[in-house]
Amino acid sequence: MKRIFVAGSSNTDLIVQCDRLPGPGETVLGGDLVRAQGGKGANQAVAAARLGGQVTFFCRVGEDGFGEASLAAYQSEGIDTRFCVKDKSAASGAALILVDRAGENSIAVAPGANANLSPRDVEPLQDEVQEGDLILLQLEIPISTVRRAAEIGYAKGARVILDPAPAPEAGLPASLLSMLDTITPNQHEADLLCGSISSNQGPETLLERGVKQVIVTMDREGCRLISSTGSRSFPAYPVQAVDSTAAGDAFAGAFAVGLAEGFNIDNAISWAQQAAALSVTRMGAQPSLPTRKELLTYDFHTG
Numbered sequence: 242m243k244r245i246f247v248a249g250s251s252n253t254d255l256i257v258q259c260d261r262l263p264g265p266g267e268t269v270l271g272g273d274l275v276r277a278q279g280g281k282g283a284n285q286a287v288a289a290a291r292l293g294g295q296v297t298f299f300c301r302v303g304e305d306g307f308g309e310a311s312l313a314a315y316q317s318e319g320i321d322t323r324f325c326v327k328d329k330s331a332a333s334g335a336a337l338i339l340v341d342r343a344g345e346n347s348i349a350v351a352p353g354a355n356a357n358l359s360p361r362d363v364e365p366l367q368d369e370v371q372e373g374d375l376i377l378l379q380l381e382i383p384i385s386t387v388r389r390a391a392e393i394g395y396a397k398g399a400r401v402i403l404d405p406a407p408a409p410e411a412g413l414p415a416s417l418l419s420m421l422d423t424i425t426p427n428q429h430e431a432d433l434l435c436g437s438i439s440s441n442q443g444p445e446t447l448l449e450r451g452v453k454q455v456i457v458t459m460d461r462e463g464c465r466l467i468s469s470t471g472s473r474s475f476p477a478y479p480v481q482a483v484d485s486t487a488a489g490d491a492f493a494g495a496f497a498v499g500l501a502e503g504f505n506i507d508n509a510i511s512w513a514q515q516a517a518a519l520s521v522t523r524m525g526a527q528p529s530l531p532t533r534k535e536l537l538t539y540d541f542h543t544g
């Protein structure tokens with residue numbers, strides 16, 4: 242089986258469930274404070290590992306309790322943490338998350354040590370990555386590091402997959418886009434990345450700028466695959482949403498495992514959609530990510 246490399250953020254999530262998300266200047270009362278492992282990079286790594294992927298994770302955490310707990314958690318998932326760095330000069334990343342009754346969330350991230358994950362930190366990819374391996378990236382770490390990881394992966398013949406979240410308003414350079422096998426934005430992110438926010442042409446523009454295939458995620462409406470051979474829609478699996486946090490990360494991790502195991506693109510997308518759907522039925526980021534057994538036995542008709 243092909244290996245999966247993830248370079249990205251590691252956060253500790255502090256979560257409060259409330260009836261509705263507060264507006265600007267407003268205070269709402271919520272439920273108990275829940276602490277859970279999170280961070281888009283770490284979530285992708287854990288999602289892939291729980292589904293049977295052979296995962297190596299590149300991240301930075303602070304030399305503090307949050308960082309220690311995170312590294313211990315990744316190791317207990319069977320993730321290779323040789324390239325996870327303890328940063329002496331910054332605190333571990335943390336995210337403040339509010340979740341409403343419909344499972345929608347709002348998230349603010351304090352990047353901490355994630356902001357120090359440097360191009361040099363991902364240089365060991367040179368010795369580790371082989372042709373056909375998978376590299377998963379997101380945008381909670383410096384863009385220079387994302388670019389270096391993509392460069393190494395592209396040169397080695399690996400498939401580089403980017404979840405462009407949080408999407409930078411300045412967009413992404415064509416030099417990075419052209420090294421991507423797959424990008425997985427929602428429609429808003431796709432438009433923002435191309436500077437064409439009102440055109441709805443973001444996905445097509447990403448293709449023109451060199452991405453091999455675009456998967457536009459559309460929450461309850463499923464997703465759309467767009468490539469040079471055309472466009473196809475994949476309906477979502479219906480579930481009772483409790484918390485949508487990390488649904489995109491579950492999708493990315495499962496998609497990578499599918500490709501690593503040799504699934505065709507349609508089957509890899511369906512498998513990823515099932516993982517994402519199951520994750521939204523449960524609270525928290527990493528606590529919500531399904532194991533392989535859970536995913537294979539879950540009945541999407543009866544729930």
Ligand code: RIB
Binds near residue numbers: 336
């Ligand atoms: O994608 C969900 C993640 O975004 C959360 O776990 C939080 O840490 C933020 O990084």
